[in-house]
Amino acid sequence: MDFETVSAEDFGASLTGIGLNLLVRDIATTLAFLDTIFQVKAHRISADFAIVTHEGMVLQLHADGTYHSNPLLGLVPENPPRGGGVEIRLFNVDPDVAATKAHANGHPVLQEATDKPHGLRECYVLDPDGYAWVPSRTLTPSERSQIS
Template sequence: MDFETVSPEDFGASLKGFGLNLLVTDVKRTAIFLETVFGMAAKRLSTDFAILTHGENILQLHADSTYHSNPLLGLLPENPPRGAGLEIRLYDCDPEHAAAQCVAAGGTILQAPADKPHGLREAYILCQDGYAWVPSKPLISQEEPV
């Protein structure tokens, strides 16, 4: 599918499974942050909307103004953080690279890359709107095969 030219109706009808849509204060700023820090690819980027891909996964960004008649708009805080309690996990995303890009891209490292007991190396990074992004990759076993 060509995300740059697909109609909104065809794009919407194509979505399956699980979707993630974030309301953000600045779509272009957030898209650039996600491209820089996590290597996502932004499509259809405008001040109101963007489609981002990470591998085969799709993420949509919407500006607050596009939700003028949506019931969620009234629940948003005027100041970040917006995403308290939500972890947006990016598997197969290098936490060292993401952390190295984070601060220059306007983000905050909440937790530096670390090995976790559940078999992943991960970092916690906050974007300007306060969403928690967790880049992670599997730990490589240091043991030799028996």
């Protein structure tokens, strides 16, 4: 599917499985964060909407104004963080590189890159709206053997 030219109707009809839409204050700010830290692909970028892809998965960003008649908008806090309790996991993204870039660009790192017992090395980075992004990669056999 060509995300740059597909109609909204055809795009919506194509979605299956579980979808993730993030309501954000500013599309450009969120895309700058995602590109700088994770190098995801952005499509159909406007002030109101963007399609973001990573490893064949699709994420949608919607600006607040696009939810004018959506009941969810009334539940969104005026002050950040918006994303409390939500983890957005990006698999096959080096958490050490992501944490370094986050620090260099002034984004909070809640947890530095850490080897976890569930077989992943991951870190937690907050975006400008307070969503927690968790880049991770699979541990090597040597790294796995060192976890107690």
